Amino acid sequence: MNFYNGFKLVAGQTSPEDVLTAADYPASGSFIDVSGYEWVNAVVHLGYIHGSDLPSFTLKCSDATNGTADTLDATYAAHTCAADDDDEFIVFSIETAKLPTDHHFLTCTVAAVTNGSYADIVFYLGPARHNPVTQASTLPSASAHELAG
Numbered sequence: 001m002n003f004y005n006g007f008k009l010v011a012g013q014t015s016p017e018d019v020l021t022a023a024d025y026p027a028s029g030s031f032i033d034v035s036g037y038e039w040v041n042a043v044v045h046l047g048y049i050h051g052s053d054l055p056s057f058t059l060k061c062s063d064a065t066n067g068t069a070d071t072l073d074a075t076y077a078a079h080t081c082a083a084d085d086d087d088e089f090i091v092f093s094i095e096t097a098k099l100p101t102d103h104h105f106l107t108c109t110v111a112a113v114t115n116g117s118y119a120d121i122v123f124y125l126g127p128a129r130h131n132p133v134t135q136a137s138t139l140p141s142a143s144a145h146e147l148a149g
Helices: none
Strands: 008-011 023-024 039-046 056-062 079-082 089-095 105-111 119-126
Touching: 039 105, 056 089, 105 119
Parallel strands: none
Antiparallel strands: 008 119, 023 105, 039 089, 039 119, 056 079, 056 105
């Protein structure tokens, strides 16, 4: 399977080397439309976590790209980190059929980061209901490589 053609990659934030703030990733107005995909896998790769921070990551859904972000599930769509969780991964897997009706826009809400903590948030949407997917300009086709028989 060609990952580039079947799965859409969406960055939660512009740059992984930027300090996290208490905010939505991506921000309101840019929530991710997942209606054309069967699953969403959000991967948070933690960087340095400040000893005074206990970052929390919560996947939320909305009825619009700029709507109110509603909590999906307090157990399976949320995670609070310890101050010593540096360099760990957090993975959320959401079947889009389980989203509330008309709430197919997603974001990751980050809280409890006030002292300088880092993470990279990436959403992997797929498999797509229609291929090939259209990737963002930050993943041009020249950056996708395939070795196949």
